[in-house]
Amino acid sequence: MKRPTAPWGVLAFFYKEAEVQPMLTFLHLIDKMSTKIGQLFSWLIVVLTAVIVFEVFTRYAFNHPNPWVFDASYILYGILFMMAGAYTLSKGGHVRGDILYGFFSPRTQASLDLILYFVFFFPGIIALTYAGYTFAEDAWLIKEMSSVTADGPPIYPFKTFIPLAGFFLLLQGVVEVIRCVMCIKAGEWPKREEDVEEVDVEKLKASLGKN
Template structure:
């Protein structure tokens, strides 16, 4: 079972690392726009659309990676002092009450949203003569799928922790250390 968890973690990590490169592209586009706007006095209307689209893709496709690295926001100060079983029970409840309904809705609505955008070959309406945005809307259900897959893995982790009393080991590059350091400094290990 641990091999399956690590496989999905690796997939989420690879996707996160791949889409992290959009930051480089986004930075290049913004630098280009600043140069053309302020040095050449020739702004480009497509840059706003491009930056908006690239940031959206980065944000969506990094979701599963962030979940795999245990990086989503939570009250770590209080949460970190709970016993692992209690953490797992709390996480399991929250996955089923909030996470899965939200991600299933995102995936379903995102598929419909993307399908309609492809059907009409949707163009951006933010700027005149905006670029096509229908290819980028396909990332919405895709991101939802990867989040669902990683969510299933996290639920399995919760069940394993409830059963064993300890969290199953994550890949080395996704270990949480801040709470452990805090506990060690307070002598609560």
């Protein structure tokens, strides 16, 4: 059996021995999990909106501001932001230099992504998960309360989401690395799970023009 000579040939060689469909099934399983988690926590936007509307109403209608709203708003937004990380990664939605990246071939894109995952992504997320676990453990031990406002709400449940979000990001990161290896071998990106996508205005105009 001839070993591949392309960049990252060792990784591509190991992938060659695997069955493609079971691997895709595994990738889509993790993608679905990340999607479900992202969709579940997206409902916090509704809760956050209701809290802000309630605060605006009571402040201006009854001249009765609620100090707890500030804590509640950043806790809700923080949880939403963290728990949407794996979902966004599974959809390829994180910010990247698309101006240059988009001109590269899929193999070059995958090779570059693979390098960046191991140089930046995994060290950063592992550090986040480890530090987040320490923060959450300490917060639970002392039953930490918010010090931003008087009689602030408990924030130790909030800190629990830091290592949890890190774990799901790590899991999705492993999937993305496998996806990169598959792309290097096959020359094209494996299909992702379909979900709600941004509207392509030009394609929409073309579609309407045909009707």
